[in-house]
Amino acid sequence: MKRMHLHIAVDDLEQNVRFYSALFQAEPSVLEADYAKWMLDDPRINFAISNRGRKPGLDHLGIQVDTEQALESVQQGLAAANLPIAAQKQAACCYSQSDKYWTVDPQGIAWEAFHSLKAIPMFGADDVIQLQAAPSCCKPS
Secondary structure (H helix, E strand, O other), X not given: OEEEEEEEEOOOHHHHHHXXXXXXXXXXXXXXXXXXXXXXXXXXXXXXXXXXXXXXEEEEEEEEEOOHHHHHHHHHHHHHOOOOOEEEEEEEEOOEEEEEEEEEOOOOOEEEEEEEEEEOOOOOOOOOXXXXXXXXXXXXX
């Protein structure tokens, strides 16, 4: 099963935890000094916020999957669409170890397809993957 993922960089974690907890009518499933995550079923989303020095706003979007086979299926779809792809195996990020594929859409928004393997006790220190925006098929010339 797939779950939509949205990660927002925030400047005040505590204030944003209060806001999103009220909005979702749920407390975060993960709450650290620099990170919070809600694993919601309605809507089905993995919604995360962090204040790790990035510019506030949308950090990236993603698709979380339950199995390695589902992750490979998403990767095959990205490859078929001729999108730039970067693999990141055993990534340590957001208090979780995951296998990931990164891409970027025509607007330059980073997308992450990932399968979480286990929780870890740190945010992680993996390098940020930088890809060029995918060419748009629909832009007027």
